[in-house]
Amino acid sequence: MWFEPNADKRVGVDTDAARLVTASALARAIMRKIKATRWSEVLESGVPEPIHLTAAQIRLLDEHGSVLAYLGPKSKILACPECGRWMIAAGTMPKKCSSSLDCAAELIKMVDFKLAKVPPDLDL
Ligand SMILES: [Zn+2]
Numbered sequence: 001m002w003f004e005p006n007a008d009k010r011v012g013v014d015t016d017a018a019r020l021v022t023a024s025a026l027a028r029a030i031m032r033k034i035k036a037t038r039w040s041e042v043l044e045s046g047v048p049e050p051i052h053l054t055a056a057q058i059r060l061l062d063e064h065g066s067v068l069a070y071l072g073p074k075s076k077i078l079a080c081p082e083c084g085r086w087m088i089a090a091g092t093m094p095k096k097c098s099s100s101l102d103c104a105a106e107l108i109k110m111v112d113f114k115l116a117k118v119p120p121d122l123d124l
Contacts, residue, residue, distance in 0.1 A: 001051050003029050003113040004120035011108050013060065017079035020086055021108045023064040024077035026057055029113035031073050039068040054119050078107040 003026055005011075013019045027039055033051065036042050043065075047053055053061070061068065070088055071077060079086040080097040082105035087094070097103045 001115045002119045004116040017081045020079045023060045025110040027068045076110045
């Protein structure tokens, strides 16, 4: 089994903000699947069979380990494509960046990953 983003909602990995959001969505899907409450638990236990990650997914998760450490199974990470700041939200999700007075860009929201029988495209 493999994780792939819901096709109609993928945010891609073409910007730093999108990469971070995609990494956090994948991390949360893994945490939920193996019932981990912290990313560190996943790092310790590994991803169990029959689940597999692609090389691109492992690289993406590795790149964002410092942010994923803050992720809980019910929280979401949002990132701003303009200023690059990110935040964690649970419950009501803010729509716009409020990181600074001069930025009101629309935040990139996490999408959900689902299990698939074949590996996803490398571009996630
Ligand atoms: Zn911003």
